[in-house]
Amino acid sequence: MPKTRVLVGLLGALLLAGCKTGVDRFREESAQDAAVVAPKSQAELYAQRESLAQELRHNSPLKEIVWDVALVGHPIKGIWLVDDALYVETRDHQVVAIDAATGVTRWIFDVGARLQSRPAPAVGVQDQIAAQQEQINALIGKLEKAKADKNREDTAKYEKEVRDAKSRLTSIADGDLVYLLADDRVYCLDRKGGHHYWTLKLDWSPSGPMYATPSYLFIPSFQLERLHVLDVRSRTEATFARLDGVSSTTAVYTDPSTYCVTGNGWVYALDANGNTGWKYKTERAIVADPVVDGKTLYVGSTDFALYSLNRYSGVVNWKFETTQPITRTPVVAGKTVYVRSDGNAFFAVNPADGKPKWALPNGEKFLGRTQHLTWVQMPNHEIVGVNEATGNVDARYDVSAFPILVANPLTSRMYFATPDGVILAATESKVQF
Secondary structure (H helix, E strand, O other), X not given: OOOOOOOOOOOOOOOOEOOEOHHHHHHHHHHHOOOOOOOOOHHHHHHHHHHHHHHHHHOOOOOEEEEEEEOOOOOEEEEEEEOOEEXXXXXXXEEEEXXXXXXXXXXXXXXXXXXOOOOEEEOOHHHHHHHHHHHHHHHHHHHHHHHHOOOXXXXXXHHHHHHHHHHHHHHHHOOOEEEEEEOOEEEEEEOOOOOEEEEEEOOOOEOOOOEEOOOEEEEEEOOOOEEEEEEOOOOEEEEEXXXXXXXXXXXXXXXXXXXXXXXXXXXXXXOOOOOEEEEEEOOOOOOOOOEEEXXXXXXXXXXXXXXXXXXXXXXXXXXXXXXXXXXXXXXXXXXXXXXXXXXXXXXXXXXXXXXXXXXXXXOOEEEEEOOOOEEEEEOOOEEEEEOOOOOOEEEEEEOOOOOEEEXXXXXXXXXXXXXXXXXXXEEOOOOOO
């Protein structure tokens, strides 16, 4: 089974509600959603964009506005930050892909229904493309030298190697796809251009988000208690894994195994044929995505504990116990694991031994680190800057003007948005504030 990186985003994994699947709950919330945002005119939205940019510069630590966008006529339902793109779901059921670095709109696709899952780009393709391009550049350098030396044999050799490398790059780029899920239909699109290649109607209802690699789609189901593995080329089921419960989370593939968790507390490592390599039982339901970091698999459980497991053997490295359920996916950044315990606290944990470095009462979500501080989202639209060494809160900012906040935990950039369609990308100013 294929290769990898873990997805980060605003809406997170869908949870089980009683006997309902995460998708069923998502649909209920959609049907009951009475919040109507009236589209604003272009002039109104542009004026609001300028006002909010000034608000951000004056009343936040992120003084540098990298880019801003106004989605005229398309109020926002939600935003996911996945790899190098923001995927914006609008209230008129369109998905807008925005380049996270530049703010340029890559494409807009009308799915006609509310998304059931975060968009799932094929993991690892961008890294493969970058590595292949680097190889091509190196070969071109050798080719130019051979030409300058008038070495016909080496020139012919490197010309062939460049052609072969470019052919491999084209093949890799063909797998640079993103998948959308709505109304039990999977839509396959070109990740950068948005070209719609195909649609597949599923015969079962997904119970959690999708995970994609260049060759396969991993989707859990409710009725059959399975993790389905779909071949994206043939659009048929390559294999499946039988689970001892329903999974409402995202499966994660990291060679050589696929890792998934279930609503009755099981953690699985599965091989290429869907067979169980090892499994481990926590004491209660798991509703947060598992996270792979090197040789370690991190799992947060509603049994109040964060588990560090050897991903090859399933042996527990350590267990960090809190006093409340863990329902949100932990984040690994640098030499720290960040995890939230519901109604209790937000913890920074040492990945070597599972001991807490510091705790922040009522902390909601790790946003990332800037040059000076670690930023955490708090209740009531507040963000705080924490001194990583001491755990002390050194700064507080009210960002209630931006009901939607997305961040890349690996960078210092944050994305602030309003439901009526304004999005601003901001980062810490080079001047200390």
